[in-house]
Amino acid sequence: MKKIAVLLLSALLGFPACNEGAKKADASETTHEDCSKCTSDKAEKKEKTVVARAKIKAGKEGDFTDAAKKLVEATRQEPGNVYYMVYQSPVDPSEFIFYEIYEDDDAFGAHAGSEHFSTFANTIPPMLDGDLIITEY
Numbered sequence: 001m002k003k004i005a006v007l008l009l010s011a012l013l014g015f016p017a018c019n020e021g022a023k024k025a026d027a028s029e030t031t032h033e034d035c036s037k038c039t040s041d042k043a044e045k046k047e048k049t050v051v052a053r054a055k056i057k058a059g060k061e062g063d064f065t066d067a068a069k070k071l072v073e074a075t076r077q078e079p080g081n082v083y084y085m086v087y088q089s090p091v092d093p094s095e096f097i098f099y100e101i102y103e104d105d106d107a108f109g110a111h112a113g114s115e116h117f118s119t120f121a122n123t124i125p126p127m128l129d130g131d132l133i134i135t136e137y
Contacts, residue, residue, distance in 0.1 A: 045103065045104040045105075045106075046104060046105075047082065047101060047102065047103060047104065048101070048102040048103075048104060048105055048107070048108040048136065048137075049099075049100065049101050049102075049136070049137040050098070050099075050100040050101075050102075050108065050134065050135070050136050050137070051097060051098070051099055051100070051134070051135045051137075052097065052098040052100070052132055052133070052134045052135075053095070053096070053097050053132065053133040053134075054095070054096045054097075054098075054124075054128060054132050054133075055094055055095055055128065055129045055130045056094045056095075056096065056127050056128065056129055057094070057127055057128070057129045058094060058129075060126075060127040061088070061093050061094060063127055064096065064124060064127045065086075065088065067120055067123050067124060067127075068086045068096065068098075068120070069086075070116065070119075070120070071086075071116055071117065071119075071120040072084055072085065072086055074114070074116035075100075075111060075114075075116065075117070078107065078110060078111055078114065079107070079110075080102050080103040080104065080106065080107020080108070080110060080111070081100075081101075081102060081103075081107065081111065082101040082102060082103060083099070083100065083101040084098070084099075084100050084101070085098070085099050085100075086098050086099075087099065094129065
């Protein structure tokens with residue numbers, strides 16, 4: 001039961017599912033040393049998740065939403081983008097979050113250096129009511 005819980009949790013969280021004595025789907029024994037998930041390049045490249053929070057000045061929410069829609073559209077076309085969405089709080093319409101997932105740090109770096117991100121970053125400062133709060137995982 002413990003092995004099943006580890007495998008399910010690993011799959012949900014995106015962590016490699018192997019550990020000493022874990023079972024593969026074909027029921028053969030594996031160890032950390034021979035587990036392909038642990039030795040593959042994908043295991044070495046960790047997904048990058050970013051949550052960015054923005055508080056927008058009263059009356060500027062529509063302008064911010066318009067700029068954010070353009071950014072979301074373009075970012076979703078990036079090769080290393082896994083997920084990219086902006087949410088507006090239903091409780092406080094001046095609060096927004098961006099939830100972003102990239103294949104790895106390189107994909108995130110490409111996004112940060114993109115023309116559409118630069119355009120967005122240069123457009124929004126007059127709309128912000130405080131600093132952006134950015135957390136990386």
